[in-house]
Amino acid sequence: MTTSSRYSQDADEIDLIEVARELWAQKTLIILITLIVTVAVGAYAFLSKPVYEAKLFLQPPTYNSIADFNYGRTKEAELDPYSVKDVYDVFIRRLQSESLRRKFFDDVYLPSLPKDKQEGSRELLYAALLADLTIAPVRGSSDRYEISARTNDPSVAAQWITEYLKRADDVAKAEMIRNVTREAEVRARNIEQQIETLRISGKEAQEDSIVQLKEALRIAESIGLENPPLISGNLSSEVSAAMDGQLTYMRGAKALRAEIRNLEERESNDPFIENLRDLQIKAGFYHGLNVNPEDVALYRQDGNVEEPDRPIKPKKALLLLVGVLGGGVLGVVVAIARYVVRRFRTAKRIDPSQL
Template structure:
């Protein structure tokens, strides 16, 4: 026997002996195969036992312009097709709309319910993991790309097609009802505003009418007071004139008596009489004189008769023609026909000015109540959800492929780890054995390896 000591060759630091690694793995091919098969079987079990998950989607696009023409022509609520699509998209994304749909269709969501969870908690899980809204790229301004997509992932046992289609219809109906409610509020507010303007016109008309009546009454009262003052002054003037006439007649009577003038006479006749003229009384004389003959020449009889008549007079109104005119004017002022007509108006709205356009707008807005929004097409459902042909998960082929790949990798790693562990143990044993032999009195270089 020959004694020798073999030191295992170690590759330079940082270098890997690929052949040695491959040889080590090949020596443990059973382990690699066992791990690969185990991982692959585990992946296969998951692939064939996992609950299938399906996916459906729906796509919405803007409605045609004519679908919203009746609403836009109302001049009350403007809703272009693009804005209508955005509104419906906001409704589809709304948490409240989704929760209300969940509550209204609990029978469709029974599989989502979990023991110990409230209705809202079950909905939150469904809303977070199942419903996804897909929007177009905002960088693209092409109108052809305007759409809104909605996807639903659901496990087996749920009618996902009905859930998605009903939810889309529910969101559209909810938005349509919201638009109808908004339209009603806007129309109501506009009508209230117009009624306020018409009422303001009524108030202005009433104020103007009352002011007109007050002006006419004031004018009549002023005219009546002026006429009454004039009448009173005229009567006082006539009375004073009558009293003056009576006083004049009294003086004239006294003078006539002192002169013995009983009958009307003239100055020339009186002179002849006092001068003793013997002309026959049958002679008629005519005297032309530009001077006013004194009143006493009328004679006592005529003057006394006039004075007696003046004293017995009850009213002097007939002596002044203006008094009759004043009486006529006062009689006319007893009733103002214009005031009576103003007060007797029945339908005062007919006399309001500037309200014709307001009334026409009121009629137009009230006719908007006949606008049928329930059948208005806000969006076009470009693609409804259809029953999927196969589940989107689990992908059995992909899972098996990944299982095989992962199993192979893990098998190789396991083989390498086992190889390095065994190699490390052997290296330690080889280092310990020479030490033990030297302690027994044998030289190290004489170690015999059989």
């Protein structure tokens, strides 16, 4: 019984020296497996299409590059000027918008695919675009963004970034210009309403003056006062200054008729309305306020978009190294497994009762 137990224990133990001998004995198998795995991995590395990545970093514009957006925007004009952050936020929002991605997918990405792939699931193709064209903030920076494109053609990767960036810039500029123009138009309409109110008030004041002068004319004619009375000394200037209101008739019927005729024949009261010309100048300024897209910038490029000259994957050297190591490990595992199975079968064939 003791001999049987000792043999069973020896059978379950693996001698490292014996294992090393077995591995050496099966070195051909290990080398063969290593070669097979390495060749398979190498075939993938050299036959798969290379993937190229183009990158571009974006950062906020300078204050000078957004100056035209703030032309005429002052506290006196009741229009708050745009900050660099305001303008940059509009651009980033458009850059990351779903509508722009969808438009780029329909106009650029989908037509670039082979005909057979274009007939596949649009959602899967769109998901592939989102994986290939990414926009993300730069780690450690709150206002710098990175836009990258991955394709099998290095020139296409650079073209994608250029085209996508141009589309985002055009849409964001159009939005900013619409905002500026709309606010200017609202301001111009408000001023025009003030001008119209002043003109109405001026017309009513003209009509009131005619009524008052006609009443004074009747009084002057009723008392036979054709010309203003001649008053000498200091009293003359005092009476002349008081020839308004109830004493208007003292101007004399002749002067009153001329004044009434002048008011009735007046075509416009604009020259006589206070502050009207200033308001007209302001309204004209806001009507003519326009921003040239070429004179403003919503972002700055940190560098240029360049065609990548080396693929980011497959990394052939790394894959070959992994193939060699992985194949070697797999070969060793297979060799040890064969050794263990053979040893186990040998132990089963021995009858312990004969020992």
